[in-house]
Amino acid sequence: MPNFKQIESKWQKAWEKSKIFQVKDSSKKKKFYVLEMYPYPSNFGLHMGHAFNYTLGDIQARFKRMNNYNVLYPMGFDSFGLPAENAAIKAKSHPKKFTEKAIKNYIKQMKELGLSYDWSRIIETHKPEYYKWDQWIFLQMLKKGLAYKKEAPVNWCPKCKTVLANEQVHNGKCWRHENTKVEVKNLNQWFLKITDYADELYEGIKKLDNWPELVKKLQTNWINKSYGTEIIFKINNKSWKIFTTRPDTLYSVTFMVISAQHPKLMSIVTEKQKKEVEKFVKKLSSVSEEDLDKLEKEGVFTGSYAIHPLTKKKVPVYTGNFVLASYGSGMVMADAHDQRDLEFAHKHKIPLIAVLKPKDGEAEDPNKTKKAFTGHGILINSGKFNGLTSEKAKEEITKHLTKLKLGKNTINFRLKDWLISRQRFWGTPIPIIYCDKCGTLPVPEKDLPVKLPDTIKLTKTESALENYKPFVETKCPKCKGKAKRETDTMDTFANSSWYYLRYTDPKNSKEIFNKTKANYWNPIDLYIGGKEHACMHLIYIRFYTKFLRDLKLLNFNEPAKKMFNQGMLQGPDGQKMSKSKGNIILPETVSKKYGIDTARLFLVSIANPDKDINWSKDGVEGSLRFINRIFNKKFKIGKSSKKTQHKVNSTIKQVTKYIEELKYNLAVIKIRELFDSFEDEISKKDLEASIKLLSPFCPHIAEELWEKIGNKKFISIESWPKYDSKKINPEIDTLDELISNTIKDVNNIKNLVKTKPKKVTISVSEAWKYSIIKKIKKEMEKDYDISRIIKAVIDKTHTKEISKLVPMFVKNPKKLPEIVLTQEKELKALKENISKFEKEFKLKIEIKKEDPKASPGKPSILFE
RNA sequence: GCGGGUGUGCCAGAGUUGGUCAAAUGGGCCGGACUUAAGAUCCGGUAGCUUAGUGCUUGCGCAGGUUCGAGUCCUGUCACCCGCACCA
Numbered sequence: 001m002p003n004f005k006q007i008e009s010k011w012q013k014a015w016e017k018s019k020i021f022q023v024k025d026s027s028k029k030k031k032f033y034v035l036e037m038y039p040y041p042s043n044f045g046l047h048m049g050h051a052f053n054y055t056l057g058d059i060q061a062r063f064k065r066m067n068n069y070n071v072l073y074p075m076g077f078d079s080f081g082l083p084a085e086n087a088a089i090k091a092k093s094h095p096k097k098f099t100e101k102a103i104k105n106y107i108k109q110m111k112e113l114g115l116s117y118d119w120s121r122i123i124e125t126h127k128p129e130y131y132k133w134d135q136w137i138f139l140q141m142l143k144k145g146l147a148y149k150k151e152a153p154v155n156w157c158p159k160c161k162t163v164l165a166n167e168q169v170h171n172g173k174c175w176r177h178e179n180t181k182v183e184v185k186n187l188n189q190w191f192l193k194i195t196d197y198a199d200e201l202y203e204g205i206k207k208l209d210n211w212p213e214l215v216k217k218l219q220t221n222w223i224n225k226s227y228g229t230e231i232i233f234k235i236n237n238k239s240w241k242i243f244t245t246r247p248d249t250l251y252s253v254t255f256m257v258i259s260a261q262h263p264k265l266m267s268i269v270t271e272k273q274k275k276e277v278e279k280f281v282k283k284l285s286s287v288s289e290e291d292l293d294k295l296e297k298e299g300v301f302t303g304s305y306a307i308h309p310l311t312k313k314k315v316p317v318y319t320g321n322f323v324l325a326s327y328g329s330g331m332v333m334a335d336a337h338d339q340r341d342l343e344f345a346h347k348h349k350i351p352l353i354a355v356l357k358p359k360d361g362e363a364e365d366p367n368k369t370k371k372a373f374t375g376h377g378i379l380i381n382s383g384k385f386n387g388l389t390s391e392k393a394k395e396e397i398t399k400h401l402t403k404l405k406l407g408k409n410t411i412n413f414r415l416k417d418w419l420i421s422r423q424r425f426w427g428t429p430i431p432i433i434y435c436d437k438c439g440t441l442p443v444p445e446k447d448l449p450v451k452l453p454d455t456i457k458l459t460k461t462e463s464a465l466e467n468y469k470p471f472v473e474t475k476c477p478k479c480k481g482k483a484k485r486e487t488d489t490m491d492t493f494a495n496s497s498w499y500y501l502r503y504t505d506p507k508n509s510k511e512i513f514n515k516t517k518a519n520y521w522n523p524i525d526l527y528i529g530g531k532e533h534a535c536m537h538l539i540y541i542r543f544y545t546k547f548l549r550d551l552k553l554l555n556f557n558e559p560a561k562k563m564f565n566q567g568m569l570q571g572p573d574g575q576k577m578s579k580s581k582g583n584i585i586l587p588e589t590v591s592k593k594y595g596i597d598t599a600r601l602f603l604v605s606i607a608n609p610d611k612d613i614n615w616s617k618d619g620v621e622g623s624l625r626f627i628n629r630i631f632n633k634k635f636k637i638g639k640s641s642k643k644t645q646h647k648v649n650s651t652i653k654q655v656t657k658y659i660e661e662l663k664y665n666l667a668v669i670k671i672r673e674l675f676d677s678f679e680d681e682i683s684k685k686d687l688e689a690s691i692k693l694l695s696p697f698c699p700h701i702a703e704e705l706w707e708k709i710g711n712k713k714f715i716s717i718e719s720w721p722k723y724d725s726k727k728i729n730p731e732i733d734t735l736d737e738l739i740s741n742t743i744k745d746v747n748n749i750k751n752l753v754k755t756k757p758k759k760v761t762i763s764v765s766e767a768w769k770y771s772i773i774k775k776i777k778k779e780m781e782k783d784y785d786i787s788r789i790i791k792a793v794i795d796k797t798h799t800k801e802i803s804k805l806v807p808m809f810v811k812n813p814k815k816l817p818e819i820v821l822t823q824e825k826e827l828k829a830l831k832e833n834i835s836k837f838e839k840e841f842k843l844k845i846e847i848k849k850e851d852p853k854a855s856p857g858k859p860s861i862l863f864e
Numbered sequence: 865g866c867g868g869g870u871g872u873g874c875c876a877g878a879g880u881u882g883g884u885c886a887a888a889u890g891g892g893c894c895g896g897a898c899u900u901a902a903g904a905u906c907c908g909g910u911a912g913c914u915u916a917g918u919g920c921u922u923g924c925g926c927a928g929g930u931u932c933g934a935g936u937c938c939u940g941u942c943a944c945c946c947g948c949a950c951c952a
Contacts, residue, residue: 213868214947218867218947221867221947221949222948224948226952242952245952257952320950322950323950323952324951327951327952328951332952333952334952339865339950340952412951412952414951531947534947535947605890606877606890607876607878608877608878613877616876616891618890618892619891621891622891623890625905629905632905663878665889666878669878669888669890673889
């Protein structure tokens with residue numbers, strides 16, 4: 001077994017010293033930007049799942065580097081976040097301490113994985129040099145009216161003591177505390193107006209050609225653009241807008257439902273109903289929007305009536321728990337053609353009117369049926385719109401409303417504005433100052449960054465900044481009087497929304513990044529990360545990209561050309577790795593036992609990298625066996641046989657293609673087959689090419705072998721081998737097959753005779769091919785089904801070329817393909833391999849040519 | 865409820881313009897070689913029936929269909945997994 005530890009550290013040091021992975025911002029070479037989503041530096045360190053993730057990118061980076069690309073492959077840390085803050089609170093300390101310790105450990109571990117990052121470009125989001133630019137972006141958004149403050153019902157996690165974005169609430173529970181119910185609370189919060197970009201974000205998805213379909217679908221559903229109609233209802237003489245996708249059911253509206261969380265709800269509640277409504281709202285206050293669905297559809301009458309815009313009838317307005325305050329306008333018109341509305345109406349004994357009938361039937365009485373007719377149909381009970389189809393009626397009714405100025409066509413999105421305020425310490429401070437005289441003011445750009453205090457010791461969960469006078473107390477930038485700082489910090493997703501740009505110019509203190517550099521490297525050519533980020537990070541990063549483009553800083557529209565979602569690495573038990581299950585595999589342990597190259601090789605050879613995979617001890621040992629085999633093999637440098645040349649060249653071709661497609665598992669198979677096919681003697685060039693193929697997967701071992709065969713420079717910066725198509729000869733594979741069949745024959749016969757013959761005569765027979773022809777002729781004479789004839793041909797010849805001739809057979813069954821007899825070639829191949837045979841069987845072997853016209857019934861191998 | 869995905873041999877997992885698929889590769893298991901022995905290593909086997917065979921049969925969740933031909937396309941069905949969630 002190679003001394004992995006020694007080899008690994010030798011090359012890791014050499015790489016670091018030589019700075020071969022550092023990259024310049026311009027080059028004659030084509031650029032390639034590979035990026036993995038940067039991690040949160042947890043104090044538990046990296047586990048094998050991270051190793052898998054980063055290996056995927058590293059292989060690509062190494063591959064592209066060898067293919068003469070100028071490769072940007074950086075790494076950084078998403079170092080703001082709750083765990084460090086919580087740890088600090090527990091230890092009555094500063095989160096920076098924990099964070100930087102964790103980062104140090106991460107870097108060490110990453111280097112031990114042999115990842116070829118350009119460490120000179122490291123970014124850490126908790127550093128003022130970085131988050132200064134978070135604040136700068138915020139100020140730009142403020143200028144453009146994209147950052148604003150408003151009071152809104154927000155999700156409040158009592159454990160984090162902070163507000164969560166909708167996207168951070170999972171099933172009504174906090175995303176970090178699975179058992180903590182999210183409460184609803186009204187607070188004054190900062191929002192980013194991502195909805196201004198909703199349409200572009202939505203339409204742009206279609207152009208993300210190399211993004212996984214899954215991510216695209218999830219984003220499409222998340223943003224959810226829907227075309228509909230805005231209709232104005234009058235309540236107590238005030239206009240209330242509602243949004244509907246079904247204006248064709250307008251005549252069916254017999255009541256309205258307003259969200260129980262609507263900010264203006266109380267304004268329409270009458271004195272008489274006040275008590276009941278308040279009771280109802282209070283009951284719901286501990287339930288988040290996302291949790292509402294678990295409740296039964298409930299509601300109470302507000303006491304007010306709305307005027308139907310067309311019939312002018314009075315319809316009662318209810319408040320209900322099934323209407324979202326944040327979608328549309330927070331109020332819906334309710335009718336007989338919606339299941340929820342129907343159920344609600346039945347419960348509250350509200351009469352319903354059917355206005356649609358099926359195209360081929362009669363309408364059911366909605367007051368009696370339990371199932372609403374929700375499809376499209378023909379309008380009835382709808383005044384002058386009777387007889388129209390739903391589709392037509394949607395248009396006509398909207399047109400009519402537009403004329404009356406009571407409605408219009410509109411587009412609605414499900415996507416909500418992004419709430420970025422966090423009442424936490426360990427985040428980017430929002431650069432805002434509040435002055436009693438001058439109001440809310442942005443921190444002047446020259447005063448950035450607004451730094452987090454370094455000296456503070458955290459003791460409580462609540463916002464430490466709020467209670468820390470040296471931070472809060474400041475001067476008003478306008479009147480120079482006493483003023484207070486904003487104490488909210490930003491969601492960490494703000495940091496990660498543009499980090500990829502900072503890698504291109506990480507040390508710039510004058511500007512967010514140099515435009516030329518950022519535009520040279522971007523967009524990212526390959527972005528690797530988990531699919532769990534489909535709806536949050538991957539939408540935010542697109543949003544920021546578009547915003548910075550609109551500031552004329554970027555000349556592209558989307559952050560990444562290609563996105564790749566890696567699968568999850570699960571423990572040996574097939575379960576998600578977790579501390580509680582005790583199934584976490586650490587790179588250190590594995591590396592010590594098998595070497596990190598073995599682990600890298602194993603991780604990518606289990607399955608396609610986008611599949612979830614299981615760690616397996618037996619499996620990794622298989623990879624170890626392979627590495628041992630090639631490491632210990634003694635190569636005689638000389639001349640490659642035709643066969644070796646063929647294998648090397650065809651493997652180069654296939655492996656190159658597979659790596660490009662990120663089908664690493666298939667690439668590894670081909671590499672294994674290549675090394676296993678080697679004969680004793682091989683040319684230096686072929687051997688070098690083979691080691692190069694291995695190098696992105698097993699960089700340390702490859703460097704070692706490279707040196708062992710007498711090379712001085714690093715294989716990591718050598719150029720990728722090119723195949724010579726002239727040396728690829730598929731016939732060699734066919735002959736190989738024939739030979740292995742012959743071996744099988746010999747073995748079979750050996751087993752049968754159970755004695756050790758001294759001499760074997762193998763005659764290469766083409767008899768079977770004759771037998772096919774015979775068979776075909778026979779079948780034809782019998783006037784058999786043509787399909788059987790063709791099947792016979794295909795089964796026997798196994799050549800694609802012939803299968804392509806099938807249509808010809810169908811047209812003209814008499815014209816049989818001419819089967820080329822390759823007896824001469826087979827003989828030759830066997831002769832070439834005779835020594836191998838003799839060694840294999842410990843026999844004397846004699847090869848005899850058989851009469852090609854001999855009957856197919858004769859044995860082709862004779863023993864003496 | 866809506867949307868998405870998956871279902872292949874003892875196991876993991878390849879396999880999309882339908883045709884070299886009884887099914888890559890790895891693991892496991894069985895046998896052989898080597899060895900005093902074990903391990904490592906190397907070789908062979910691993911659906912069933914056969915065999916002198918490069919033969920036959922069955923076969924990729926289940927049931928049908930299209931086709932000369934289907935793991936691959938279509939329809940239905942079952943199972944599991946994941947995302948979103950009262951979207952008006």
